[in-house]
Amino acid sequence: MAQAKSENECRPRGRPPVRSDEETKGIVLEAARQAFAGDGYAATSTEELARRAGISTKTLYRLFPGKAALFEAMCADRLERLLSAVDLQASDEVDIEKGLRAALLACADLALDPEVVALQRMVLQESAAFPELAAHFYKNGISRTVTALAGWLRAQVKKKRIALDDVEEAAGMLIGMVASAPQRAAIYGGLALPSRKDIERRVKTCAALFLDGCRAI
Known part of the structure; x- marks a missing residue:
């Protein structure tokens, strides 16, 4: 019991740190690079891109207004x-x-x-x-x-x-x-x-x- 209590006391509490928009954009751009190069533009959906980046489609659209804008940002970032x-x-x-x-x-x-x-x-x-x-x-x-x-x-x-x-x-x-x-x-x-x-x-x-x-x- 004492050991379990010690482990619980050492475990960090509270919500996990919030990722910044810039960090999230970087993850999305990397996911887009892989998806577009591997599957093609037409075959890659915004839902698939969001899934690869580990975010919601709502967050994706907040960061990039559409798939074309994401493609443009990806080319610029590269x-x-x-x-x-x-x-x-x-x-x-x-x-x-x-x-x-x-x-x-x-x-x-x-x-x-x-x-x-x-x-x-x-x-x-x-x-x-x-x-x-x-x-x-x-x-x-x-x-x-x-x-x-x-x-x-x-x-x-x-x-x-x-x-x-x-x-x-x-x-x-x-x-x-x-x-x-x-x-x-x-x-x-x-x-x-x-x-x-x-x-x-x-x-x-x-x-x-x-x-x-x-x-x-």
Whole structure:
């Protein structure tokens, strides 16, 4: 009895701590990433998303007004790691080629992430029925990735390390070199995504081509 009493006295009393909306949003976004990538947009219901996140549908709708808004928020959230990684490489101490490789690797890590490629495949399959998916994916995925890399390039132009007339165009070209071919091979050809070693080799080649060119002198 004494032992039971001791255990009861040690047990915390009162209601469990209330989870903040920001914490709940993070859990919902993670559940949405897995559900959309695995089951598709049309097949995923708000009830299923709420169940995966361990909340009520009422709470889900309080945090996100609808499934489209949740998809948009999920795409935006998925890019925060990329944006911070690109921004970190803009310091004066970083060698231009080393910095470019790091920036391109951050872009490639996101563009060639298996979940992101699965989402892109889903968008392509379902965009005819849900055109807002393509718009959200472009706005919060492709467009923001280009903008982030363009910001890094713009910083290098201001420091007179490189000369470019259009940093946005150059950023799009660079991301295309690094990621487009492997993405297409995975989505349309059913091939495996490149390994980390292959991505790093591709990034190194793209950085050298961009900075030095390949014309024989």
